[in-house]
Every structure is written in structure tokens, then in C-alpha cells.
Amino acid sequence: MNKRNRVFKFYLILIISLFVGCNEFTPDAERVDTALILKYATPAETWTEALPIGNGRQGAMVYGGALTEQIQLNENTLYSGEPSSTYKGTDVRPTYKSVMALIASEKYAEAEKIMANNWLGRLHQSYQPFGNLYFHFEGDSVSHYERSLDIGKSISAVRYNTQGVHYKREILASYPDSVIAMRISADKKKSISFKTFLKSVHPTEIVVKGNTIILKGQAPGFVLRRSLENVESNADQHKYPEIFNKDGSRKPFAKQVLYGEEVSGKGMFFEARLDIKNQGGVVTETEHGLSVSGADEVVVLLSMATSFNGFDKSPSLEGKDPGKLNEQILSTLTDKTFDQIQTDHERDYAALFNRVEFTLDTKEDHSNEYTNKRLINYAAKPDLGLNTLLFQYGRYLLISGSRAGGQPLNLQGIWNDKVIPSWNSAYTMNINAQMNYWPAEVTNLSECHEPFFRLVKELAITGKETAKNMYGNPGWVTHHNTDIWRPSYPADNAVVYSYWPMGAGWLTNHLWEHYQFTNNETFLKEEAYPLLKGSAAFFASWLVENEAGYLVTPVGTSPENRFSYDNGQSASISAGATMDIAIVRENFENVVKASKRLDVDETFRTHIEALTQKLLPYQIGExxxxxxxxxxxxxxxxxxxxxxxxxxxxxxxxxxKEKTPALFKAANKTLELRGDEATGWSMGWKINFWSRMHDGNHAYSIINNLFSFVNEKSAPTHGGLYANLFDAHPPFQIDGNFGYTAGVAEMLLQSHTGEIHLLPALPDAWPTGTIKGLKARGDVRVAINWKKGKLVKGVLKASKAQTVVVKYAGVTKKITLQPGEEHGLDWAFFRDSSQTN
Incomplete structure (x- = not known):
């Protein structure tokens, strides 16, 4: 074969392989990809070095010690407090006119003082750690050590040699079996010996029966993140009767965490049940746990449950029996082997995870290097494989932390080791809770959105009461933070952080987005529309006219930011903040579109349409x-x-850019003025912003900032990533992981303008790659292959017949899609015409 023919054959094979890869949508349950493995040469020393696993309800952080293993445990309903934890004494109406008069007189700081004293509630309750599972293995010096997390299979492993024996531990969290399972194996019979026990930071009782360890406990009935001095300085003692007397003095036992009788017996009960199945060897009881000696193989099954029985029921008086729940779960696994558990787990996980594949061609493959070293070396050695790994890690965390029937992801996902966690491990609704779910639809994980929708539905119930009692308004409202008890009143302490009555608008947009991505009209009718309408009803009653006749919110904040005015004074509250109006406009437009689609509520729709026309428009500053x-x-x-x-x-x-070019330009200027430095989650948002600006290189510069190693042991001051690739705000906030994954998807596919835009923000650093399985609005699956920065081929596959507008490199074309059929298009398809068909 001559040189010319060899070259021709090479490119022919290359092109065919690229096209075939683009057309392959079918999930491959057997796929093994070393590029999807996090691995380390040493055990974790800190929590942010441990590796997370989860099944949407139960979470674990695996430290991976060879001879001493610690696995930190969570169950996503274990919170402090009870439904009665919510302070409901806030009413804005007695001071509303005074605040409005001060705002009209531009006395913002004075108005803010009145609000701080009269418009705020109290802090919400905290997500709790469940406990720790410990193992002490027999052995001496250790060699050939490695721990890993395979996010392609959702299984963590530890491997090492000691005393001439190779040991392996595999641990997974199964959604189908609702259990955490571990297999301990060795390459020599009768060589597995260890002691194991459960321990919790909460008061507990340990019961050992045969091959079973049972840990029973009760979570705090009250947790306060504020110091007592802080509460007193704000004169908020009346909001915390658990620790303060009516005269404001402290009760004798006053402290931040109260258990049992200190808080009238309140607090959620919980139980963990661990079963050991051994092949060979002997299992004996110890004082606090179990001892295994001389086994060939051991399987450990762990189930955790709480007495949580709904956001509106007391877990101490009306709760479920966690012991019965654990018995039911483990009884179904009596005759099930670890291999069977693993097979069912991987099949369930792969059905979600394998929907999307993402590869970037690179001259250097770093997938065999240790993950922490790759992160440390990233600035000197750009690592495209780490870019794709972190994208898929976000999808892994979403599947692991948010499954149907569970609780939605909070600020730390489902992983937390602190009784008083950062920001209570709250649902912070001025961006963070929502950011957790930005990747859900576009990265083809719609099912993982379900817990979030249930949170919105439950908040609408408490929020209706808050709208009535706090404002005297119809509809429903929620503010900055909530927890498992779904408080919808503002939190305490400072207006700039706590007063923000816009949460319902942003939350319900997720319902509309889900409809746009799935075309599920039953969901729109039964789930989304009533909640959209309720939030719109509140906003319609909340708006007022400004001096120019535009409708604005009467008072609010631009979340967590302050402004200066009148020769150096500062304040956080004013009327008609830009975000307020943007959320109201979006909510109104969604309600109108949904009402028309469902052909309901014409009178209400007409009213909302009229209000929308009067909303304050966007404005460009000097x-x-x-x-x-x-x-x-x-x-x-x-x-x-x-x-x-x-x-x-x-x-x-x-x-x-197309609809509002002047505002688009102003948004670009805003991003430039704010700069690129940011905390971890803010970097995630900025990646999305620059993607929407169609500036892939700037988005990638933010990505490079995010790939900055943060060492928890050195009191970090900048955002980035911890060794286990958790997002560092700092401290840890999981929203940055999801913001990154969503941002990468936005760089490669956008559909929010009504067009399916291919490679809208492709950076120069990613010249060649493939992504398949992303979703566009309209329930269209998209695969894209590109080389040297140019589209090679795209494939669209729709669930229903529809005509879509596809855009690439400034050219738009209309395509008619048929259900289930793949429609391919390449650069020549767009090059042949610069006009929209």
C-alpha cells in the first residue's frame, strides 16, 4: 500500500469512527473507562480528601485507611429540630408604611434598621451527621496501596498488600436495594481478620446480636449556628425560647446544641443496622461491635433510617420506626450475594450515568496519575482529562445525592460531618439550591430533579401560610433559606442575607424548565402550573407603582450585596432591584405560557399579561x-x-445577543467590572455567564481558576477544588460542582433562545472532542463531534415530531425531526447557506 493510500485509509477510518461514535446513543452498561476514575496513593487525612458515595438517601465518605478505615455516614432526612422549630411571629404590616416612607425619602439605612428589628424570623435547623463506621484490620507494614472511586460504575475501592497478602475492599451505595454494601476480599484464604464498630457524635445506644450491630440514637432537638452573644446583640432572644427566658436572660442549660430532655424530648430518632456475612472464619461479639477472624471473604451490609415522617409531622411524637425500616431493607437481602447487589446497582446507575459521554482529545493522557497530583499540577500541565472528569463527577454527585423519593441536595449535597455545619447545610434559595439542579435537565438526568420539585410543592404549603400571616397576600412566598421542615419565613440576623421574598419565582422556574425539556403535559398540568400560579398570585399583590408608573417590588435586596448612596452611606434594601423584576417577569411569562398551553384561567392570565407590560424595564448605568x-x-x-x-x-x-443586543452588551460590561476572581460556586455561575456570552475562551479562563488546589489543612482563602474534587467555596459547597457541570454543557449546547445552538462557546483549548447525550429543550437528545475547532457532525434525536431551528457558527437552519429517528448534520449542511430556511 503506497503512502497516499495509507493516509487516505487513516482519515477514512477516523471519520467513520467519529460518525459512529456520534450516532451511538444507547447506554453501555459494560463500559470501563479509566478516565472516569479518581485515585490516590495515600488514605484520606481530612474529610475533603475522602471519597463520596451515595444512593440518593444514604451517603458515605470513605477515608480508605488500609489498616484503620473510617467511613463517615449520612442519611438525608436526619436534621435537628422539628416542624415547631419555625418562628412564625413575623408580620411586616405594622411597619410597612414606615419602611415605604423611608425608602421614598431615600433613607435606606433607616428603613433597613426597622426591617432588621421587625421583618426577620429566626435561623433554620441543621442537617446532621449520622455517625461513623470503623474497621481495624490485622496487618503490619503496607505496600502497593491505592484507593479509588470509579464514577463510571459508582463504586469505591481500596487495595493494598500486607504480610504477603493482597487485600481489596469494594464499597457501594445501592439505590435498588437501599443499602450500603462492602466486600472485603483477599488473595489468600483465612487471612481476613478485623474488628468493626459504629459510633456517632450524638447520644446513642449500641446493641450487638449475633452478626449484627445496631446503633440507636436521637438527633438534637435544637441547633443554633449563631452564638448566644450574637442573638443577644440583635435582641432576638424572644425568637429562641429553647435557650432564653421571656425576660431575655439565658436558661441554665443554654447552649447551641440541645438534646432530649433539654428540649422537651424533641429530636429525630435514628438507627443504623450493620450485618456481616462471612465466608469462613469466626464472628464474635465485642463490647461495642464485632470481631471477624480468619475469614476468606466478608460482606458488610449497612442500612440507616430515621423517624422522619414528613415535613409537617413531629419525628419524636409522630415518627416512623427506623428499626422496622432497617429490618425490612436487610431482610430482602438475606439470600442476595454481593455480586448480585453490585450487578443491580451498576445496572441502575448506568441507566442514568451512561446517557452522556464526553471526551476531549489531548496529546497527554494523565488518567493513570493520581487525582490530587493532577490537580496540584494543573496550572503547569493543563489537563483536559481533568476537565471531562469533573464534568462527569458533577453528574455522579447528582445521581448519588438526589433520587426519586429522597430529599433534595442541600449546600453540602448529602455529605456532612458537622453538628453545626457551614450555613446549616441549608437550602439556600437565592442561587445555591437551584444551582445544584442546573445540570439535571441538560445532562439528561431529569429523574434526579424529582426531590427538588417535592421541596417546591411542600414550600408552597408553608409559604401560603407565610404569605397570609406575614404579608396579608394571596399565593405563596418563601425567602432566603429553608430546611427539611420547610420554613418559609425569613431567617434572622441581617437583612442583607435574610430578607429576600423572591424564592418562589426562581424555584418554580425549574418546574417550567422540566416541562420544556420533557414535553410532559401531565406534569405541567398537575405539578407545575398550580405552583407557578401561586407564586404569581403573591407577586401580583406585592408589586407597587414607582413615580414613573412602572411596577416594582416595594422593598427587597439584590442578594447579599450592598450599595452606597448619599455621600458614603450604605444599605442593602431598596425598591425594584433588578433581580426582583427579572424573576417576576419570568414567573409571569411562564404562567401565561402554561395557561395558554393548558387552556385554563383566562381571566387570571389576562391580569398577569397586563401586569407584565407595566414591569420596570432593565436599565443601563453610566x-x-x-x-x-x-x-x-x-x-x-x-x-x-x-x-x-x-x-x-x-x-x-x-x-x-439576538433579542436584546444593548442589554447583552451591558451584561458583558457587568461581567468585566466584577472581574474573574470568585469563590468556588461563583466561578460556576461565571462559567455559565461567559458561555451565554458565547465567549468560550473567557469561560475556560474561569475553569482554569476553578482548577486550583485547595488544601483544607492550610486555612484556604480562595475558591477552587479540594483533593476529592469537591468544590471549595471555601469551605465546601457542592453547588460549585454542579455549576461547573452545567457550565460545560452550556459551552457545548444551548437551547434557551428557542434555537438548538451547537458549540456556542467552544474554547480554543478544546479543539477536538465529542459529547453525546445532552438534552435540548423540546426533549431532543444531541450528540456533537468536532475537530480543530470545527463541527464534524451533530446528531439530533427527538421524542416527538417537531420542527427545530439549529444554529452553528452564526448560521441557522430549520430541520423536521421524526420520533426516535436520528438526524445527522455536518459543517457542509450549514456552509451551504447563510440564510435561515
């Missing part, structure tokens, strides 16, 4: 930026982590 407030105030922190006024750019769809 610096060319999109204004953050109704007036062109200067922010007190020019690099503030929140960019709330750009909500209409992302996650909203009100600002785009």
Missing part, C-alpha cells in the same frame, strides 16, 4: 453596565460574588 438596582447605585464590593442582576442572562432567557 458605566455601561446593567444596573443592579432601580437606581444607578455603586456596589460597596465591586468584585462581589453574587451577580444577581444578570439573572435574565442566566439562568433566565430574557437577555441574548
Amino acid at each position: 458605566r455601561g453596565q446593567l444596573q443592579e438596582w432601580q437606581f444607578d447605585f455603586k456596589e460597596t464590593d465591586v468584585n462581589h460574588r453574587h451577580l444577581s442582576h444578570l439573572y435574565g442572562l442566566h439562568p433566565g432567557d430574557q437577555i441574548s
Whole structure:
């Protein structure tokens, strides 16, 4: 074969393989990919070095010690407090006119003081650690050690040699069997010997029966993240009767965490049940656990449950029996082998995870290097494999932490080791809770959205009461933070962080997005529309006219930011903040579209349409930026982590280059003024912003900032990633992981403008690659292959017949799709015409 023919054959095979890869949508349950493995040469020393597993309800952080193993445990309903934990004494009406008068007089700081004293509630309760599972293995010096997490199969492993024996531990969290399972094996019979026990930071009782360890406990009935001095300085003692007397003095036992009789017996009960199945050897009881000696193989099954029985029921008085729940779970596994558990687990997991594949061609393959070293070396050795790994890691965390029937992901997902965790491990609804679910639809994990929708549904119940009692308004409202008891009142302490009555609008947009991605009209009718309508009803009653006749919110904040005015004074509250109006406009437009689609509520729809026309429009400030407030105030922190006024750019769809070029330009200026430095989750948002600006290189520069190693042991001050690739705010916040995954998807596929836009923000650093399985609105699956920065081929596959507009490199074309059929298109398809068909 001559040289010319060899070259021709090479490129022919290359092109065919690329096309075949693009057309392959079918999940491959047997796929093995070393690029999807996190691995380390030493055990974890800190929590942010441990590796997470989860089944949507139970979570574990595996430290991976060879001879001494610690596995930190969580169950996602274990919270402090009870439904009665919510303070409901807040009513804005007695002071509303005074606040409005001060705002009208531009006395913002004075208005804020009144609000701080009268408009805030109290802090919500905290997500709790469940306990720890410990193993002490026999052995001496250790060699050939490695621990890993295979996110392609959702299984963690530890391997090492000691005393001439090779040991292996495999651990997984199974959604089908609702259990955490571990297999301990060795390459020599009768060589497995260890002691194991369960322990919790909470008061517990340990019972050992045969091959079973039972841990029973009760979570705190009250947890306060604030110091007692902070509560007293704010004169908030009346909001915390658990620890303060009516005269404001401290009760004798006053402290931040209360258990049992200290809080009238309140608190959630919990139980863990561990069963050991051994092949060979002897199992004996110890004082606190079990001892295994001389076994060939051991399987450990762990089930955890709580007395949680709903957001509105007391877990101490009306709770479920966690012991019975654990018995039921483990009884179904009596005759099931670890191999069978693993097979069912991997099949269930692969059905979700394998929907999306993402590869970037690179000259250097670092997948065989240890993950922490890859992260440390990233700045000197750009690692595209780490880019794709972190993208898929976000999908792994979403599947592991959010499954149907469970609780939604909080600030730490389902993984937390602290009784008083950072920000209570809350659902923070001025971006963070929502960011957790940004990847759900676009990365083809719609099922994982379900727990979030249930949170919205439950908040609408408590929020209806809050709207009535706090405001005297119809509909439902929720503020900045909530927990498992679904409080919808504001939190305490400071207006800038706590007063933000816009949560319902942002939350319900997720319901509309789910409908757009799935075309599920039953969901729209039965789930989404009633909640959209309820939030719109509140906003319609909350709006007021400004002096120019536009409708604005009467008072609010641009989340967590402050502005300066009147020769150096600062405040956080004003009327008509830009984000307020963006959320109201989006909510109103969604309600109108849903009402028309369902052909219901014409009178209400007409009313909302009329209000929408009167909303305050976006405004551009003297610096060319999109204004953050109704007036062109200067922010007190020019690099503030929140960019709330750009909500209409992302996650909203009100600002785009084609529809609103002037606002698009102003949004670009806003991003430039804020700068690229940010905390971890804020970097995630900025990746999405720059993707929507179609600036892939700038988005990638933010990505490079995010891939900065953060060492928990050195008191970090900058955002980035911990050794286990958890997002560092710092401290750990899981929303940054999801923001990154969603941002990468936005770089490669956008559909929010009504067009399916291929490679809208492809960076120069990713010249050649493939992604398949992403979703566009309209329930269209998309595969894209590109080389040297140019589209090679795209494939679209729709669930129903429809005509879509596809865009690439500034050219748009209409395509008619048939259900289940793959429609391929390449660069020549767009090159042949520069006009929309």
C-alpha cells in the first residue's frame, strides 16, 4: 500500500469512527473507562480528601485507611429540630408604611434598621451527621496501596498488600436495594481478620446480636449556628425560647446544641443496622461491635433510617420506626450475594450515568496519575482529562445525592460531618439550591430533579401560610433559606442575607424548565402550573407603582450585596432591584405560557399579561453596565460574588445577543467590572455567564481558576477544588460542582433562545472532542463531534415530531425531526447557506 493510500485509509477510518461514535446513543452498561476514575496513593487525612458515595438517601465518605478505615455516614432526612422549630411571629404590616416612607425619602439605612428589628424570623435547623463506621484490620507494614472511586460504575475501592497478602475492599451505595454494601476480599484464604464498630457524635445506644450491630440514637432537638452573644446583640432572644427566658436572660442549660430532655424530648430518632456475612472464619461479639477472624471473604451490609415522617409531622411524637425500616431493607437481602447487589446497582446507575459521554482529545493522557497530583499540577500541565472528569463527577454527585423519593441536595449535597455545619447545610434559595439542579435537565438526568420539585410543592404549603400571616397576600412566598421542615419565613440576623421574598419565582422556574425539556403535559398540568400560579398570585399583590408608573417590588435586596448612596452611606434594601423584576417577569411569562398551553384561567392570565407590560424595564448605568438596582447605585464590593442582576442572562432567557443586543452588551460590561476572581460556586455561575456570552475562551479562563488546589489543612482563602474534587467555596459547597457541570454543557449546547445552538462557546483549548447525550429543550437528545475547532457532525434525536431551528457558527437552519429517528448534520449542511430556511 503506497503512502497516499495509507493516509487516505487513516482519515477514512477516523471519520467513520467519529460518525459512529456520534450516532451511538444507547447506554453501555459494560463500559470501563479509566478516565472516569479518581485515585490516590495515600488514605484520606481530612474529610475533603475522602471519597463520596451515595444512593440518593444514604451517603458515605470513605477515608480508605488500609489498616484503620473510617467511613463517615449520612442519611438525608436526619436534621435537628422539628416542624415547631419555625418562628412564625413575623408580620411586616405594622411597619410597612414606615419602611415605604423611608425608602421614598431615600433613607435606606433607616428603613433597613426597622426591617432588621421587625421583618426577620429566626435561623433554620441543621442537617446532621449520622455517625461513623470503623474497621481495624490485622496487618503490619503496607505496600502497593491505592484507593479509588470509579464514577463510571459508582463504586469505591481500596487495595493494598500486607504480610504477603493482597487485600481489596469494594464499597457501594445501592439505590435498588437501599443499602450500603462492602466486600472485603483477599488473595489468600483465612487471612481476613478485623474488628468493626459504629459510633456517632450524638447520644446513642449500641446493641450487638449475633452478626449484627445496631446503633440507636436521637438527633438534637435544637441547633443554633449563631452564638448566644450574637442573638443577644440583635435582641432576638424572644425568637429562641429553647435557650432564653421571656425576660431575655439565658436558661441554665443554654447552649447551641440541645438534646432530649433539654428540649422537651424533641429530636429525630435514628438507627443504623450493620450485618456481616462471612465466608469462613469466626464472628464474635465485642463490647461495642464485632470481631471477624480468619475469614476468606466478608460482606458488610449497612442500612440507616430515621423517624422522619414528613415535613409537617413531629419525628419524636409522630415518627416512623427506623428499626422496622432497617429490618425490612436487610431482610430482602438475606439470600442476595454481593455480586448480585453490585450487578443491580451498576445496572441502575448506568441507566442514568451512561446517557452522556464526553471526551476531549489531548496529546497527554494523565488518567493513570493520581487525582490530587493532577490537580496540584494543573496550572503547569493543563489537563483536559481533568476537565471531562469533573464534568462527569458533577453528574455522579447528582445521581448519588438526589433520587426519586429522597430529599433534595442541600449546600453540602448529602455529605456532612458537622453538628453545626457551614450555613446549616441549608437550602439556600437565592442561587445555591437551584444551582445544584442546573445540570439535571441538560445532562439528561431529569429523574434526579424529582426531590427538588417535592421541596417546591411542600414550600408552597408553608409559604401560603407565610404569605397570609406575614404579608396579608394571596399565593405563596418563601425567602432566603429553608430546611427539611420547610420554613418559609425569613431567617434572622441581617437583612442583607435574610430578607429576600423572591424564592418562589426562581424555584418554580425549574418546574417550567422540566416541562420544556420533557414535553410532559401531565406534569405541567398537575405539578407545575398550580405552583407557578401561586407564586404569581403573591407577586401580583406585592408589586407597587414607582413615580414613573412602572411596577416594582416595594422593598427587597439584590442578594447579599450592598450599595452606597448619599455621600458614603450604605444599605442593602431598596425598591425594584433588578433581580426582583427579572424573576417576576419570568414567573409571569411562564404562567401565561402554561395557561395558554393548558387552556385554563383566562381571566387570571389576562391580569398577569397586563401586569407584565407595566414591569420596570432593565436599565443601563453610566458605566455601561446593567444596573443592579432601580437606581444607578455603586456596589460597596465591586468584585462581589453574587451577580444577581444578570439573572435574565442566566439562568433566565430574557437577555441574548439576538433579542436584546444593548442589554447583552451591558451584561458583558457587568461581567468585566466584577472581574474573574470568585469563590468556588461563583466561578460556576461565571462559567455559565461567559458561555451565554458565547465567549468560550473567557469561560475556560474561569475553569482554569476553578482548577486550583485547595488544601483544607492550610486555612484556604480562595475558591477552587479540594483533593476529592469537591468544590471549595471555601469551605465546601457542592453547588460549585454542579455549576461547573452545567457550565460545560452550556459551552457545548444551548437551547434557551428557542434555537438548538451547537458549540456556542467552544474554547480554543478544546479543539477536538465529542459529547453525546445532552438534552435540548423540546426533549431532543444531541450528540456533537468536532475537530480543530470545527463541527464534524451533530446528531439530533427527538421524542416527538417537531420542527427545530439549529444554529452553528452564526448560521441557522430549520430541520423536521421524526420520533426516535436520528438526524445527522455536518459543517457542509450549514456552509451551504447563510440564510435561515
